[in-house]
Amino acid sequence: MTPIKMVDLKGQYEKIKNEIDDSILQVVESTSFINGPKVKEFQTALEHYLDVKNVIPCANGTDALQVSLMALGLKPGDEVITTPFTFIATAEVIGLLGLTCKFVDVEWESFNLDVSQLEKTISGKTKAIIPVHLFGQSCNIEEIMRIAKKYSLYVIEDTCQAIGAEYLYKTGEKKKLGTIGDIGCTSFFPSKNLGCFGDGGAIFTNDAELARKLRGICNHGMFTQYYHELLGVNSRLDSIQAAILNVKLKYLDEYNATRQKAAEFYNNMFENYPNIEIPVNSPFSTHVFHQYTLKLKNVERQKLVEKMKNSEIPVMVYYPVPLHLQEAFKYLGYQKGNFPVAEKLCESVISLPIHTELTEEQQKYIGEQLIKELVN
Ligand SMILES: *Cc1c(COP(=O)(O)O)cnc(C)c1O
Numbered sequence: 001m002t003p004i005k006m007v008d009l010k011g012q013y014e015k016i017k018n019e020i021d022d023s024i025l026q027v028v029e030s031t032s033f034i035n036g037p038k039v040k041e042f043q044t045a046l047e048h049y050l051d052v053k054n055v056i057p058c059a060n061g062t063d064a065l066q067v068s069l070m071a072l073g074l075k076p077g078d079e080v081i082t083t084p085f086t087f088i089a090t091a092e093v094i095g096l097l098g099l100t101c102k103f104v105d106v107e108w109e110s111f112n113l114d115v116s117q118l119e120k121t122i123s124g125k126t127k128a129i130i131p132v133h134l135f136g137q138s139c140n141i142e143e144i145m146r147i148a149k150k151y152s153l154y155v156i157e158d159t160c161q162a163i164g165a166e167y168l169y170k171t172g173e174k175k176k177l178g179t180i181g182d183i184g185c186t187s188f189f190p191s192k193n194l195g196c197f198g199d200g201g202a203i204f205t206n207d208a209e210l211a212r213k214l215r216g217i218c219n220h221g222m223f224t225q226y227y228h229e230l231l232g233v234n235s236r237l238d239s240i241q242a243a244i245l246n247v248k249l250k251y252l253d254e255y256n257a258t259r260q261k262a263a264e265f266y267n268n269m270f271e272n273y274p275n276i277e278i279p280v281n282s283p284f285s286t287h288v289f290h291q292y293t294l295k296l297k298n299v300e301r302q303k304l305v306e307k308m309k310n311s312e313i314p315v316m317v318y319y320p321v322p323l324h325l326q327e328a329f330k331y332l333g334y335q336k337g338n339f340p341v342a343e344k345l346c347e348s349v350i351s352l353p354i355h356t357e358l359t360e361e362q363q364k365y366i367g368e369q370l371i372k373e374l375v376n
Contacts, residue, residue: 001359001361001362001365002359002362003312004312004313004314004353004358004362004365004366005314005353005355006191006314006315006316006353006355007190007191007353007355008355008356008357008358009190009191009195011356011357012255012355012356012357016247016248016251019247020244020247020248023038023243023244023246023247024240024243024244026038026243027239027240027243028240030239032239033238033239033240034236034238034239035236035239036239036242037239038239038240038242038243038246039057039236039237039238039239039242041242041246042057042237042242042243042245042246042249043055043056043057043202045246045249046202046245046249049176049249049252050176050178050179050204051175051176051179052176052178052179052184052204052205052206053205053206053207053208053211054204054205054206054207054208054211054214055202055203055204056202056203056204056205056211056214056215056218057200057201057202057236057237057242058200058201058202058203058218058235058236058237059199059200059201059234059235059236059237060187060188060189060199060200060201060235061089061158061160061185061186061187061188061189061192061201062089062092062093062187062201063201063218063233063235064160064185064186064187064201064202064203065089065090065093065130065156065158065185066093066096066097066233067203067214067217067218067232067233067235068156068183068185068203068214069093069094069097069099069128069156070097070217070232070233071183071210071213071214071217072127072128072154072156072182074097074099074127074128076097076098076099077098077099077100077125078099078100078125078126078127078128079099079100079101079102079123079125079126079127080094080099080100080101080102080126080127080128080129080130081102081103081104081118081121081122081126081128081129081130082094082101082102082103082104082113082129082130082131082132082158083103083104083105083106083112083113083131083132083134083323083342084103084105084106084322084323084324084325084334084339084342085106085111085134085319085322085323085339085341085342085345085346086132086134086158086319086323087160087319088323088326088328089160090130090132090158091103091323091329092328094130095328095329099127100125100332101329101332102121102123102126103121103323103324103334103338103339103342104117104118104121105117105339105340105341105342106134106339106341106342106345107341108295108341108344108345109280109282110134110137110139110140110280110282111134111135111137111293111345112131112132112133112134112137112138112139112140113131113132113139113140113144114341115139115140115143115144115147118144118147119147122147122151122153126151126153127153127154128153128154128155128156129144129148129153129154129155129156130155130156130157130158131144131155131157131158131181132158132160132161133157133158133159133161133162133165133177133285134161134162135161135279135287135289135290135291135292135293135318136161136162136165136193136259136287136288136289136290136291137162137165137279137281137282137285137287137288138162138165138166138167138177138282138284138285138286138287140282140284141155141157141167141177141180141181142167142169142180142284144181145180145181148181154181154182154183155180155181155182155183156181156182156183156184156185157177157178157180157181157183157184157185158185159177159178159184159185159186159204160185160186160187160189160192160201161192161193161290161291162177162178162193162288162290163177163178163186163192163193163194163252163288164176164193164194164252164253164255164256164288165177165256165285165286165287165288166285166286167180167284167285168283168284168285168286169284170284174286178204179204179206182205182207182210183203183204183205183207183210183214184203184204184205185201185202185203185204186201186202186204187200187201188200188201188202188237188241188245192290193252193255193256193259193288193290194245194248194249194252194255195248196241196244196245196248197240197241197244198238198240198241199241200237200238200241200242200245201235201237202237203218213230216229216230216232217230217232217233218232218233218234218235218236219232219234219236220232220233220234255356256288256289258356259288259289259290259354259355259356260287260288260289262289262292262354262355262358262363263279263287263289263292263354265360265363265367266278266292266352266354266363266366266367267279269363269364269367269368269371270294270367270370270371273371273374274297275296275297275298275299275374276294276295276296276297276370276374277294277295277296277297278294279292279293279294289354291316291318291351291354292351292352292353292354293318293349293350293351294349294350294351294352295345295348295349296348296349296350297348299374301317301347301348301350304350304370304373304374305317305350307369307373308369308370308373311369313352313353313365313366313369313370314353315350315351315352315353316350316351317346317349317350317351318349318351319346319349320346321346322339322342322343322345322346324338324339324342325343352366352370353366
């Protein structure tokens with residue numbers, strides 16, 4: 001059995017090496033390193049794939065979120081709502097722009113924003129919500145959109161972990177995540193479901209005026225060369241990364257299907273153990289399993305992590321500390337007990353390897369070792 005990795009980027013590359021190498025070489029030969037034809041080609045391909053009017057490629061997922069908030073013209077003191085159970089970037093950009101971050105707890109089952117607690121957090125200063133589609137599964141975006149409309153709030157979807165997943169409406173209609181809110185953001189960090197070979201990101205919107213502004217802000221607030229309407233940033237997807245993404249986008253659905261199959265394999269192994277809770281698949285989401293995350297009950301997690309590592313199985317804890325208890329967010333004044341579900345999740349979760357190259361043999365070994373450790 002080949003060694004198990006949390007993510008196997010090498011194995012994935014080997015399968016499409018010729019296509020990728022050709023595409024990169026075309027950029028090198030053309031020397032169009034910044035905003036070359038490959039970037040435009042990828043932008044168009046992604047617009048088509050997502051069925052969204054505008055894709056604005058940028059340098060990374062964090063920038064995508066920051067530029068989105070900048071484009072909404074918010075002022076210091078304005079409040080933006082998100083969850084404390086996500087990667088820090090989601091909330092970090094709120095603080096960096098001088099906006100006030102307000103957290104809403106998550107649901108135990110889905111790890112996502114608990115919409116039943118959203119309205120009580122909305123104040124006269126609230127301007128936007130950044131819901132996260134964590135681990136590859138849609139949050140209850142339909143309900144979030146309804147509440148946002150009621151209070152005239154912007155919605156920026158953090159789709160960094162869920163590219164390719166769809167929201168399934170009761171009417172049978174489907175929409176790709178990231179295209180439902182006013183703006184959607186994603187990351188092409190190498191280990192994401194659609195990853196490049198460095199940093200990369202993109203912003204999506206169906207609103208033409210927002211698109212113009214987002215594009216300008218990514219390019220120093222410049223709409224006509226050397227005339228700057230606004231203060232912006234330098235945030236571009238470079239041509240070599242676009243060349244790689246152009247190739248990999250064609251395989252995204254296949255990659256996501258492989259992840260779903262791997263999740264099902266794990267689910268079947270773990271469904272009957274009382275101290276493991278398998279991920280719940282919401283009826284309104286085509287979960288794309290960026291992570292396969294279990295909840296442990298009455299298990300000493302640190303000991304388990306060490307035992308798994310001793311069996312050459314990498315496992316991860318996403319995330320060990322909720323954002324409201326992070327040192328960097330101390331100034332917000334939150335305390336332990338404010339978001340009990342997020343806090344309990346941080347103590348209970350464990351993520352197993354899930355990626356496009358995982359074999360059934362490896363999964364069987366991972367599952368058997370985990371069960372053995374839990375029964376002992
Ligand atoms: C990865 C990630 C980001 C940040 O993306 P980068 O490209 O690393 O800047 C933001 N939010 C979530 C939920 C992420 O998983």
